[in-house]
Amino acid sequence: MTKALIIGGGIGGLTLAMALRRAGIEPVVHEAYPQPDDYAGLFLNTASNGLDALRAIDVDLARGDAFPIPRMIMWSGTGKRLGEVANGTPLPDGTVSVCIRRGELQKVLRAEAHARGIAVEYGKRLDTYHDTPTGVAARFTDGTEATGDLLIGADGIHSRTRRLLDPQAPLPRFTGLLSVGGYSRDAALTPTTDTQHFVFGKRAFFGYLVREAGEIYWFANLHRPHEPSQQELAAVTPEQWRQHLIDLFADDTPVIRHILGNLTGEVGAYPVHDIPTSPVWHRGPVALIGDAVHATSPSAGQGASMAIEDAIVLAKCLRDAPDVTTAYTTYEQLRRPRVEKVVAYSKTLSNSKTAGPVARVFRDLMMPVALKLFANPKSHAWMYDHHIEWNHHQEAA
Secondary structure (H helix, E strand, O other), X not given: OOEEEEEOOOHHHHHHHHHHHXXXXXXXXXXXXXXXXXXXXXXXXXXXXXXXXXXXXXXXXXXXXXXXXXXXXEEEOOOXXXXXXXXOOOOOOOOOOEEEEHHHHHHHHHHHHHHOOOEEEEOOOEEEEEEEOOEEEEEEOOOOEEEEOEEEEOOOOOOHHHHHHOOOOOOOEEEEEEEEEEXXXXXXXXXXXXXXXXXXOOOOEEEEEEOOOOEEEEEEEEEOOOOOXXXXXXXXXXXXXXXXXXXXXXXXXXXXXXXXXXXXXXXXEEEEEEOOOOOOOEEOOEEEXXXXXXXXXXXXXXXXXXXXXXXXXHHHHHHHOOOXXXXXXXXXXXXXXXXXXXXXXXXXXXXXXXXXXXXXHXXXXXXXXXXXXXXXXXXXXXXXXXXXXXXXXXXXO
Protein backbone atom coordinates (compact mmCIF):
# COMPACT_ATOMS: atom_id res chain seq x y z
CA MET A 1 0.00 0.00 0.00
CA THR A 2 1.19 3.54 -0.79
CA LYS A 3 2.37 5.35 2.35
CA ALA A 4 2.05 9.14 2.78
CA LEU A 5 3.94 11.22 5.32
CA ILE A 6 1.78 14.20 6.30
CA ILE A 7 3.62 17.13 7.85
CA GLY A 8 1.26 18.98 10.17
CA GLY A 9 -1.58 17.72 12.34
CA GLY A 10 -3.92 20.68 12.03
CA ILE A 11 -7.20 20.99 10.15
CA GLY A 12 -5.77 20.30 6.70
CA GLY A 13 -3.43 17.52 7.79
CA LEU A 14 -6.05 15.56 9.72
CA THR A 15 -8.63 15.93 6.95
CA LEU A 16 -6.07 14.78 4.39
CA ALA A 17 -5.17 11.76 6.50
CA MET A 18 -8.79 10.60 6.58
CA ALA A 19 -9.28 11.27 2.88
CA LEU A 20 -6.12 9.37 1.96
CA ARG A 21 -7.14 6.42 4.11
CA ARG A 22 -10.46 6.33 2.27
CA ALA A 23 -8.56 6.48 -1.03
CA GLY A 24 -6.53 3.40 -0.09
CA ILE A 25 -3.35 5.24 0.92
CA GLU A 26 -1.78 4.73 4.34
CA PRO A 27 -1.23 8.10 6.09
CA VAL A 28 1.01 8.92 9.04
CA VAL A 29 0.61 12.40 10.50
CA HIS A 30 3.69 14.12 11.93
CA GLU A 31 2.83 17.03 14.22
CA ALA A 32 5.48 19.47 15.51
CA TYR A 33 3.74 20.12 18.86
CA PRO A 34 4.72 17.64 21.61
CA GLN A 35 1.06 16.92 22.37
CA PRO A 36 -2.43 17.83 21.14
CA ASP A 37 -3.16 21.52 21.66
CA ASP A 38 -6.90 21.97 22.05
CA TYR A 39 -6.46 25.64 22.92
CA ALA A 40 -4.41 26.77 19.92
CA GLY A 41 -5.72 29.95 18.33
CA LEU A 42 -9.13 31.46 18.99
CA PHE A 43 -12.16 30.69 16.81
CA LEU A 44 -12.88 30.54 13.12
CA ASN A 45 -15.62 30.34 10.53
CA THR A 46 -16.13 27.00 8.83
CA ALA A 47 -18.23 27.88 5.82
CA SER A 48 -20.89 25.64 4.33
CA ASN A 49 -18.61 24.62 1.44
CA GLY A 50 -16.05 23.35 3.95
CA LEU A 51 -18.71 21.43 5.88
CA ASP A 52 -19.90 19.95 2.58
CA ALA A 53 -16.36 18.87 1.71
CA LEU A 54 -15.98 17.13 5.07
CA ARG A 55 -19.13 15.17 4.39
CA ALA A 56 -17.44 13.68 1.32
CA ILE A 57 -15.46 11.57 3.83
CA ASP A 58 -18.32 11.21 6.33
CA VAL A 59 -17.11 13.78 8.85
CA ASP A 60 -19.83 15.90 10.44
CA LEU A 61 -19.10 18.79 12.79
CA ALA A 62 -22.50 18.41 14.44
CA ARG A 63 -20.77 16.60 17.31
CA GLY A 64 -18.53 19.62 17.97
CA ASP A 65 -19.38 22.72 19.99
CA ALA A 66 -20.14 24.93 17.00
CA PHE A 67 -22.34 28.02 16.75
CA PRO A 68 -24.50 28.25 13.58
CA ILE A 69 -24.03 31.60 11.82
CA PRO A 70 -25.92 31.62 8.49
CA ARG A 71 -26.02 35.41 8.38
CA MET A 72 -23.82 38.42 9.11
CA ILE A 73 -25.08 41.93 9.87
CA MET A 74 -22.92 44.97 9.14
CA TRP A 75 -23.07 48.15 11.24
CA SER A 76 -21.43 51.53 11.13
CA GLY A 77 -19.61 52.70 14.22
CA THR A 78 -22.51 55.06 14.92
CA GLY A 79 -24.93 52.15 15.12
CA LYS A 80 -26.45 52.46 11.64
CA ARG A 81 -27.42 49.11 10.13
CA LEU A 82 -25.58 48.89 6.81
CA GLY A 83 -26.95 45.59 5.61
CA GLU A 84 -27.01 41.84 5.90
CA VAL A 85 -24.93 39.18 4.13
CA ALA A 86 -25.51 35.44 3.93
CA ASN A 87 -22.64 33.47 5.43
CA GLY A 88 -22.63 30.58 3.00
CA THR A 89 -25.38 28.57 1.37
CA PRO A 90 -27.40 26.10 3.46
CA LEU A 91 -26.72 22.48 2.57
CA PRO A 92 -29.66 20.33 1.38
CA ASP A 93 -30.42 19.20 4.92
CA GLY A 94 -30.37 22.77 6.25
CA THR A 95 -26.83 22.72 7.69
CA VAL A 96 -25.30 26.20 7.71
CA SER A 97 -21.88 27.73 8.25
CA VAL A 98 -20.62 27.63 11.83
CA CYS A 99 -18.24 29.43 14.14
CA ILE A 100 -16.10 27.05 16.19
CA ARG A 101 -13.05 27.29 18.38
CA ARG A 102 -9.98 26.25 16.39
CA GLY A 103 -8.93 23.79 19.08
CA GLU A 104 -12.43 22.29 19.19
CA LEU A 105 -12.40 21.74 15.42
CA GLN A 106 -9.02 20.05 15.61
CA LYS A 107 -10.24 17.91 18.51
CA VAL A 108 -13.24 16.69 16.50
CA LEU A 109 -11.04 15.87 13.49
CA ARG A 110 -8.44 14.17 15.67
CA ALA A 111 -11.09 11.99 17.31
CA GLU A 112 -12.41 11.00 13.88
CA ALA A 113 -8.90 10.19 12.67
CA HIS A 114 -8.20 8.12 15.77
CA ALA A 115 -11.46 6.21 15.33
CA ARG A 116 -10.29 5.31 11.82
CA GLY A 117 -6.97 3.97 13.06
CA ILE A 118 -4.81 6.80 11.73
CA ALA A 119 -1.45 7.31 13.41
CA VAL A 120 -0.51 10.78 14.67
CA GLU A 121 3.05 11.21 15.94
CA TYR A 122 3.80 14.25 18.10
CA GLY A 123 7.01 16.18 18.64
CA LYS A 124 7.93 15.63 14.98
CA ARG A 125 9.06 18.99 13.61
CA LEU A 126 10.35 18.62 10.06
CA ASP A 127 14.03 19.42 9.61
CA THR A 128 14.66 18.24 6.06
CA TYR A 129 13.73 15.61 3.50
CA HIS A 130 15.26 13.99 0.44
CA ASP A 131 14.04 11.85 -2.42
CA THR A 132 14.84 8.15 -2.34
CA PRO A 133 14.70 5.51 -5.10
CA THR A 134 11.27 4.46 -3.79
CA GLY A 135 9.85 7.74 -2.55
CA VAL A 136 10.94 10.17 0.14
CA ALA A 137 12.68 10.22 3.54
CA ALA A 138 11.97 12.87 6.17
CA ARG A 139 14.24 13.82 9.04
CA PHE A 140 12.86 15.56 12.11
CA THR A 141 14.51 17.90 14.59
CA ASP A 142 14.46 15.20 17.29
CA GLY A 143 16.83 13.16 15.14
CA THR A 144 14.30 10.56 14.01
CA GLU A 145 13.48 9.70 10.41
CA ALA A 146 10.50 8.38 8.49
CA THR A 147 10.17 7.05 4.96
CA GLY A 148 7.20 6.89 2.62
CA ASP A 149 6.11 7.04 -0.98
CA LEU A 150 4.76 10.60 -0.65
CA LEU A 151 5.28 13.62 1.60
CA ILE A 152 2.59 16.29 1.85
CA GLY A 153 3.13 19.56 3.68
CA ALA A 154 0.10 20.71 5.66
CA ASP A 155 2.23 22.72 8.05
CA GLY A 156 0.65 26.14 7.80
CA ILE A 157 1.56 29.59 6.62
CA HIS A 158 5.15 29.38 7.91
CA SER A 159 5.57 25.96 6.30
CA ARG A 160 8.97 24.34 6.60
CA THR A 161 7.96 21.99 3.79
CA ARG A 162 7.35 24.93 1.44
CA ARG A 163 10.77 26.43 2.16
CA LEU A 164 12.45 23.09 1.46
CA LEU A 165 10.40 22.43 -1.65
CA ASP A 166 11.07 25.88 -3.10
CA PRO A 167 13.73 28.02 -1.38
CA GLN A 168 12.60 30.94 -3.60
CA ALA A 169 8.96 30.68 -2.52
CA PRO A 170 7.41 34.04 -1.58
CA LEU A 171 7.23 34.87 2.09
CA PRO A 172 3.80 35.39 3.67
CA ARG A 173 2.57 38.94 2.99
CA PHE A 174 1.56 41.16 5.92
CA THR A 175 -1.87 42.54 5.03
CA GLY A 176 -1.59 45.62 7.23
CA LEU A 177 -4.04 44.25 9.78
CA LEU A 178 -3.50 43.04 13.32
CA SER A 179 -6.20 40.69 14.61
CA VAL A 180 -6.87 40.86 18.34
CA GLY A 181 -9.50 38.62 19.88
CA GLY A 182 -10.77 36.74 22.86
CA TYR A 183 -13.81 35.86 24.92
CA SER A 184 -16.10 37.77 27.24
CA ARG A 185 -19.12 36.79 29.29
CA ASP A 186 -22.29 38.72 30.08
CA ALA A 187 -25.62 36.97 30.57
CA ALA A 188 -27.39 40.33 30.18
CA LEU A 189 -26.58 40.56 26.47
CA THR A 190 -29.19 39.06 24.16
CA PRO A 191 -27.87 36.01 22.27
CA THR A 192 -27.15 36.74 18.60
CA THR A 193 -28.98 33.65 17.37
CA ASP A 194 -27.78 32.54 13.92
CA THR A 195 -25.95 35.84 13.49
CA GLN A 196 -22.51 37.37 13.70
CA HIS A 197 -22.26 41.17 13.93
CA PHE A 198 -19.56 43.31 12.33
CA VAL A 199 -18.95 46.97 13.16
CA PHE A 200 -16.99 49.35 10.91
CA GLY A 201 -15.70 51.57 13.69
CA LYS A 202 -14.12 54.98 13.38
CA ARG A 203 -10.59 53.65 13.99
CA ALA A 204 -10.89 49.85 13.78
CA PHE A 205 -13.17 46.95 12.85
CA PHE A 206 -15.00 44.80 15.42
CA GLY A 207 -16.84 41.48 15.16
CA TYR A 208 -18.79 39.55 17.78
CA LEU A 209 -21.40 36.92 18.52
CA VAL A 210 -23.19 36.10 21.77
CA ARG A 211 -23.98 32.50 22.66
CA GLU A 212 -27.05 31.41 24.64
CA ALA A 213 -25.24 31.12 27.98
CA GLY A 214 -23.76 34.61 27.68
CA GLU A 215 -20.33 33.67 26.29
CA ILE A 216 -19.15 36.20 23.73
CA TYR A 217 -16.70 35.54 20.92
CA TRP A 218 -15.11 38.78 19.71
CA PHE A 219 -12.27 40.09 17.59
CA ALA A 220 -10.93 43.43 16.41
CA ASN A 221 -8.93 44.24 13.29
CA LEU A 222 -6.48 47.11 13.75
CA HIS A 223 -4.53 48.82 10.98
CA ARG A 224 -0.76 48.68 11.36
CA PRO A 225 1.61 50.18 8.75
CA HIS A 226 4.38 47.85 9.90
CA GLU A 227 4.19 44.27 11.15
CA PRO A 228 4.77 43.99 14.91
CA SER A 229 7.10 41.26 16.12
CA GLN A 230 5.94 38.34 18.24
CA GLN A 231 8.05 39.73 21.08
CA GLU A 232 6.24 43.08 20.89
CA LEU A 233 2.84 41.41 20.92
CA ALA A 234 3.74 39.03 23.76
CA ALA A 235 4.76 41.99 25.92
CA VAL A 236 1.23 43.42 25.91
CA THR A 237 -0.94 42.20 28.81
CA PRO A 238 -4.68 41.42 28.49
CA GLU A 239 -5.46 44.51 30.57
CA GLN A 240 -3.34 46.69 28.28
CA TRP A 241 -5.14 45.27 25.24
CA ARG A 242 -8.50 45.88 26.88
CA GLN A 243 -7.70 49.52 27.60
CA HIS A 244 -6.19 50.08 24.16
CA LEU A 245 -9.25 48.65 22.44
CA ILE A 246 -11.65 50.61 24.64
CA ASP A 247 -9.80 53.76 23.59
CA LEU A 248 -9.90 52.77 19.91
CA PHE A 249 -13.65 52.20 19.99
CA ALA A 250 -14.43 55.13 22.31
CA ASP A 251 -16.49 56.90 19.65
CA ASP A 252 -18.33 53.81 18.42
CA THR A 253 -21.44 51.91 19.48
CA PRO A 254 -21.38 51.26 23.27
CA VAL A 255 -21.89 47.49 22.93
CA ILE A 256 -18.22 47.13 21.95
CA ARG A 257 -16.95 48.75 25.13
CA HIS A 258 -19.45 46.69 27.10
CA ILE A 259 -18.05 43.47 25.63
CA LEU A 260 -14.46 44.58 26.24
CA GLY A 261 -15.32 45.43 29.83
CA ASN A 262 -16.29 41.82 30.52
CA LEU A 263 -13.22 39.94 29.29
CA THR A 264 -12.52 36.41 30.46
CA GLY A 265 -9.11 34.80 30.02
CA GLU A 266 -6.33 35.72 27.65
CA VAL A 267 -6.33 38.00 24.64
CA GLY A 268 -4.76 36.75 21.42
CA ALA A 269 -3.02 39.07 18.95
CA TYR A 270 -1.88 37.94 15.50
CA PRO A 271 -0.54 39.77 12.45
CA VAL A 272 -2.76 38.87 9.48
CA HIS A 273 -0.86 37.37 6.54
CA ASP A 274 -1.71 35.85 3.21
CA ILE A 275 0.11 34.22 0.29
CA PRO A 276 -1.38 35.51 -2.99
CA THR A 277 0.34 32.86 -5.10
CA SER A 278 3.05 30.21 -4.85
CA PRO A 279 4.93 29.23 -8.02
CA VAL A 280 5.64 25.67 -6.82
CA TRP A 281 2.86 23.49 -5.42
CA HIS A 282 4.64 20.16 -5.85
CA ARG A 283 7.85 18.56 -6.99
CA GLY A 284 8.68 14.87 -7.19
CA PRO A 285 6.99 12.99 -4.35
CA VAL A 286 6.24 16.19 -2.36
CA ALA A 287 3.17 18.47 -2.45
CA LEU A 288 1.59 21.22 -0.36
CA ILE A 289 -1.97 21.93 0.81
CA GLY A 290 -3.82 24.66 2.68
CA ASP A 291 -2.01 27.63 4.18
CA ALA A 292 1.31 26.03 3.33
CA VAL A 293 0.74 27.00 -0.31
CA HIS A 294 -2.07 29.60 -0.51
CA ALA A 295 -2.81 31.24 2.84
CA THR A 296 -5.80 33.56 2.87
CA SER A 297 -6.61 36.28 5.38
CA PRO A 298 -9.58 35.44 7.62
CA SER A 299 -11.79 38.20 6.20
CA ALA A 300 -13.66 35.85 3.84
CA GLY A 301 -13.94 33.11 6.48
CA GLN A 302 -12.54 30.52 4.06
CA GLY A 303 -9.14 29.49 5.43
CA ALA A 304 -10.28 26.24 7.03
CA SER A 305 -12.63 25.41 4.16
CA MET A 306 -9.92 25.86 1.52
CA ALA A 307 -7.60 23.49 3.39
CA ILE A 308 -10.39 20.93 3.74
CA GLU A 309 -11.26 21.15 0.05
CA ASP A 310 -7.58 20.80 -0.88
CA ALA A 311 -7.33 17.63 1.18
CA ILE A 312 -10.34 15.96 -0.42
CA VAL A 313 -9.36 16.89 -3.97
CA LEU A 314 -5.74 15.79 -3.54
CA ALA A 315 -6.81 12.43 -2.13
CA LYS A 316 -9.17 11.90 -5.09
CA CYS A 317 -6.41 12.78 -7.55
CA LEU A 318 -3.99 10.33 -5.93
CA ARG A 319 -6.71 7.68 -5.97
CA ASP A 320 -7.64 8.09 -9.64
CA ALA A 321 -4.52 9.28 -11.49
CA PRO A 322 -2.16 6.75 -13.13
CA ASP A 323 0.90 8.15 -11.30
CA VAL A 324 1.90 10.67 -8.64
CA THR A 325 3.06 13.35 -11.08
CA THR A 326 -0.27 13.31 -12.90
CA ALA A 327 -2.13 13.35 -9.58
CA TYR A 328 -0.23 16.37 -8.27
CA THR A 329 -0.52 18.24 -11.56
CA THR A 330 -4.26 17.62 -11.72
CA TYR A 331 -4.66 18.71 -8.09
CA GLU A 332 -2.89 22.01 -8.79
CA GLN A 333 -4.89 22.61 -11.98
CA LEU A 334 -8.14 22.04 -10.11
CA ARG A 335 -7.32 24.06 -7.02
CA ARG A 336 -5.04 26.97 -7.98
CA PRO A 337 -7.63 29.19 -9.78
CA ARG A 338 -10.19 28.78 -7.00
CA VAL A 339 -7.91 29.40 -4.03
CA GLU A 340 -6.14 32.37 -5.61
CA LYS A 341 -9.54 33.93 -6.30
CA VAL A 342 -10.50 33.43 -2.65
CA VAL A 343 -7.21 34.96 -1.43
CA ALA A 344 -7.73 38.02 -3.65
CA TYR A 345 -11.37 38.39 -2.56
CA SER A 346 -10.41 38.14 1.10
CA LYS A 347 -7.71 40.78 0.63
CA THR A 348 -10.34 43.11 -0.84
CA LEU A 349 -12.50 42.62 2.25
CA SER A 350 -9.52 43.26 4.52
CA ASN A 351 -8.82 46.55 2.76
CA SER A 352 -12.36 47.77 3.51
CA LYS A 353 -12.06 47.32 7.27
CA THR A 354 -10.19 50.54 8.01
CA ALA A 355 -10.74 53.87 6.29
CA GLY A 356 -10.06 57.57 6.70
CA PRO A 357 -12.77 60.14 7.56
CA VAL A 358 -13.85 60.83 3.96
CA ALA A 359 -13.71 57.18 2.94
CA ARG A 360 -15.78 56.22 6.01
CA VAL A 361 -18.60 58.55 5.02
CA PHE A 362 -18.57 57.27 1.44
CA ARG A 363 -18.42 53.63 2.61
CA ASP A 364 -21.34 54.00 5.02
CA LEU A 365 -23.43 55.65 2.30
CA MET A 366 -22.62 53.14 -0.41
CA MET A 367 -22.39 49.88 1.53
CA PRO A 368 -26.15 49.23 1.79
CA VAL A 369 -26.38 49.46 -2.00
CA ALA A 370 -23.19 47.50 -2.59
CA LEU A 371 -24.26 44.66 -0.30
CA LYS A 372 -27.51 44.24 -2.22
CA LEU A 373 -25.73 44.25 -5.58
CA PHE A 374 -22.51 42.37 -4.88
CA ALA A 375 -22.94 40.41 -1.64
CA ASN A 376 -26.08 38.45 -2.41
CA PRO A 377 -26.24 34.63 -2.58
CA LYS A 378 -26.03 34.64 -6.38
CA SER A 379 -22.84 36.70 -6.46
CA HIS A 380 -21.20 34.42 -3.87
CA ALA A 381 -22.35 31.13 -5.38
CA TRP A 382 -18.87 30.57 -6.88
CA MET A 383 -17.45 30.41 -3.36
CA TYR A 384 -20.14 28.69 -1.31
CA ASP A 385 -21.79 26.28 -3.77
CA HIS A 386 -18.59 24.42 -4.60
CA HIS A 387 -19.22 20.68 -4.21
CA ILE A 388 -16.79 17.76 -4.34
CA GLU A 389 -18.32 14.39 -5.21
CA TRP A 390 -16.17 11.69 -3.66
CA ASN A 391 -17.58 8.81 -5.72
CA HIS A 392 -16.94 10.45 -9.09
CA HIS A 393 -13.72 9.58 -10.89
CA GLN A 394 -11.39 12.59 -10.79
CA GLU A 395 -10.47 13.66 -14.30
CA ALA A 396 -7.71 16.11 -15.09
CA ALA A 397 -8.80 19.74 -15.29
